[in-house]
Amino acid sequence: MNRQQPRTEREIVDTLVSALRESLSSTVIALGREISSHGRARADVAFLIDDEVWAVEVKKTDWRRAIAQAVLNRYAFDRSLIGLWRTELEEEIVDEAERWGIGVIGIQPGGAEVLIPAAQNIPDPSLRDRVVVRLERLAE
Amino acid sequence: MKHFLAYGNSDQASFRETTIRERIDYMTVPGTIAAYYPDATAAFVLSSKLDYLIDPRTPLFQGQILQPKASHVSLAGHMGSVVQDVLGDGSSPVRFSASVYTDDAVRAMASRIVDMQRNYGSRADDVAEKLDYYRGLLAEVAGTSTAASEEEGRPPSFVLAPYFASESPSDPWWSRNELIWDTCKGLESASDISAVASVTNASFLQQAIQAIPPELNPTSFFWITGFNERQASVANLEQVWQQVADIAERKLVNLYGSFFSICMEKGGLWGLNNGLGYSESRSWPELSATGAAPARYYVPRLHMYLPPATARLVIESDSFFACDCNLCGAQGPQRVTGLRYHELKHHFVLCRTWEIGLVGDNDLNELANHLQESAFRFETNVAPNLPSRIRVDTAFLRRWESVLRSFSGA
Numbered sequence: 001m002n003r004q005q006p007r008t009e010r011e012i013v014d015t016l017v018s019a020l021r022e023s024l025s026s027t028v029i030a031l032g033r034e035i036s037s038h039g040r041a042r043a044d045v046a047f048l049i050d051d052e053v054w055a056v057e058v059k060k061t062d063w064r065r066a067i068a069q070a071v072l073n074r075y076a077f078d079r080s081l082i083g084l085w086r087t088e089l090e091e092e093i094v095d096e097a098e099r100w101g102i103g104v105i106g107i108q109p110g111g112a113e114v115l116i117p118a119a120q121n122i123p124d125p126s127l128r129d130r131v132v133v134r135l136e137r138l139a140e
Numbered sequence: 141m142k143h144f145l146a147y148g149n150s151d152q153a154s155f156r157e158t159t160i161r162e163r164i165d166y167m168t169v170p171g172t173i174a175a176y177y178p179d180a181t182a183a184f185v186l187s188s189k190l191d192y193l194i195d196p197r198t199p200l201f202q203g204q205i206l207q208p209k210a211s212h213v214s215l216a217g218h219m220g221s222v223v224q225d226v227l228g229d230g231s232s233p234v235r236f237s238a239s240v241y242t243d244d245a246v247r248a249m250a251s252r253i254v255d256m257q258r259n260y261g262s263r264a265d266d267v268a269e270k271l272d273y274y275r276g277l278l279a280e281v282a283g284t285s286t287a288a289s290e291e292e293g294r295p296p297s298f299v300l301a302p303y304f305a306s307e308s309p310s311d312p313w314w315s316r317n318e319l320i321w322d323t324c325k326g327l328e329s330a331s332d333i334s335a336v337a338s339v340t341n342a343s344f345l346q347q348a349i350q351a352i353p354p355e356l357n358p359t360s361f362f363w364i365t366g367f368n369e370r371q372a373s374v375a376n377l378e379q380v381w382q383q384v385a386d387i388a389e390r391k392l393v394n395l396y397g398s399f400f401s402i403c404m405e406k407g408g409l410w411g412l413n414n415g416l417g418y419s420e421s422r423s424w425p426e427l428s429a430t431g432a433a434p435a436r437y438y439v440p441r442l443h444m445y446l447p448p449a450t451a452r453l454v455i456e457s458d459s460f461f462a463c464d465c466n467l468c469g470a471q472g473p474q475r476v477t478g479l480r481y482h483e484l485k486h487h488f489v490l491c492r493t494w495e496i497g498l499v500g501d502n503d504l505n506e507l508a509n510h511l512q513e514s515a516f517r518f519e520t521n522v523a524p525n526l527p528s529r530i531r532v533d534t535a536f537l538r539r540w541e542s543v544l545r546s547f548s549g550a
Binding site: 125 | 478
C-alpha cells in the first residue's frame with residue numbers, strides 16, 4: 001500500500017490544518033473545523049486570514065460534492081475553496097472549480113498549496129458575521 | 141380553502157405575529173404539546189384569540205413504541221386507564237396492538253378525548269396568571285388588549301374524535317375506528333364531533349370517509365399516512381383527487397398536504413393543514429419522529445422548500461423564481477440567505493397565502509399552465525446551471541400539471 005495516499009478524509013483535513021497553521025501562522029487569525037455556515041451546512045475547515053473569511057471543503061474522492069458544497073459556501077465566506085489530495089487533481093476538477101470561482105488547494109504529505117486562487121465573493125453579511133463570531137470564539 | 145396551521149414548540153413567537161395571525165383560519169394544537177405543557181399551552185392558545193383545534197394524535201398509541209417520550213406519558217393521561225397501564229411510566233418499549241383496545245377501553249378513550257377538548261376553554265380559569273403573561277406578550281407584538289376577556293374561555297372550533305390508521309375494512313384497527321365513531325355518536329352534541337379518517341392505503345380513503353356516521357360533524361379530517369404529494373405518482377394523485385371529489389356531502393380537511401392539496405380545492409377539498417415550515421406529509425408509525433422545523437426557504441413558484449443557500453442559487457439562475465412577499469420583496473436573492481429562522485416561517489405563511497389566492501383566482505387549466513411554466517423555467521434555466529451534486533427534484537411539477545389537466549377537461 002502506498003502510504004503517501006491518505007486513508008481517510010480526516011487524514012487530509014489533518015494535513016491541511018497542520019499546513020495552514022505552519023505556513024500561514026503569521027496571517028491566520030483563527031481556524032476551525034466543522035464550522036456551521038448556512039442552513040445545516042458545516043464547512044470542513046474555515047479560517048480568518050487578514051480581513052477575510054475562507055472555507056475549504058475537503059473530500060478524499062467525491063470532488064463533485066466538494067464543488068457543490070463550496071458553491072453554496074460562497075454565500076457565507078469571502079473565499080471558497082476545495083481541498084483535494086494533490087495526486088487526485090485532474091483538469092476536469094480545475095475547470096469545474098474555475099467555472100464557479102472556487103479555489104483549489106492541493107494537499108500532500110507535509111503541506112498544502114493553493115493551486116487555483118478563489119474568486120472574491122460577496123457573502124451574505126449576516127451569515128458571514130455568524131461565521132466570524134464562531135471563529136473568533138475559537139481563537140479566544 | 142381554509143388554512144389550518146399546526147403549532148409547534150418553537151412557534152409561539154410566530155403565532156403572535158400579525159402577518160401570520162391574519163393569514164390563517166385555524167391553529168392546530170398537537171395533543172402531545174397540549175398534554176405535555178398543559179398550563180403554558182392552554183394559556184398561550186386561549187390568549188391567542190385564534191380559532192383553534194386540538195389534534196389528539198392517538199395513532200401515537202398504535203403499534204410499537206420503542207422509546208416512549210415524556211409527551212406520550214402525558215397524553216396517555218387523557219386516554220383512559222388501559223392506555224396508561226400499557227404505557228406504564230414510559231421507561232421501556234411497549235406495543236399497542238388493536239386487541240389492547242377492548243370495547244370498554246375504546247369507549248372510555250373516546251369519551252375522555254372528546255371531554256378534554258370540549259373542556260379546554262375552561263382551563264382559562266386554572267391558568268389565569270399565565271394567561272396574563274401570554275396576553276401581555278401578544279399585546280406587545282399585535283397591539284391587542286391586555287385585559288382578560290370572555291373569549292379566552294372559548295372552546296375549540298372543532299372537536300376531533302380519536303383515530304387510528306387503518307388499511308382496509310379487514311384491518312383490526314378499522315373496527316376500533318368504527319367503535320370510536322359509534323361511541324361519539326352516542327355522546328352529547330355528537331354533531332360537534334369531527335371524525336378523522338386515517339388510512340395507510342390511499343385507495344381506502346373514500347370508503348373510510350363514507351363510513352363516518354352522519355350524526356357526526358359534517359366537517360371531517362383525513363390523513364393518508366406517508367402520502368407525499370411531491371413523490372406520489374400521477375395515478376395515485378388522480379385517485380386521491382377523484383375520491384375527494386366524489387365526497388360531496390362532507391367538508392374535508394387534509395391534515396398533511398402541500399400546494400397540490402390547495403389545488404384540490406377545485407375538487408372540493410375544504411381545508412388544508414400543515415406545519416409552520418414543515419409537515420406537508422407524515423408517515424406512520426413515525427408520527428412521533430418529529431421535531432422543530434428545519435431552516436428551509438420556501439420557493440413559491442417551485443412550491444417546495446430548499447436549503448436557503450440552494451434556493452438563492454436557484455433564484456440567481458432565474459429571477460422568475462424570486463419571491464416578492466413582504467419579507468423578500470425587492471431586496472434581491474441575497475435576502476434569501478439572510479432570513480432568520482422565524483423569518484423563514486413567516487415567509488412560508490406569506491407564500492402559502494399567495495398559493496391559496498393563486499388557486500382561488502385561476503381555473504385548473506391556468507394552474508396547470510403555471511406549473512408547466514415553473515417546470516419549464518427550472519429545467520431550462522436552472523437545472524443546467526447547478527453543480528451536478530446539487531439535486532433539486534422538481535419532477536412533481538409535471539406530475540401535478542398532468543393531474544390538473546386531466547381534471548380540467550383540457
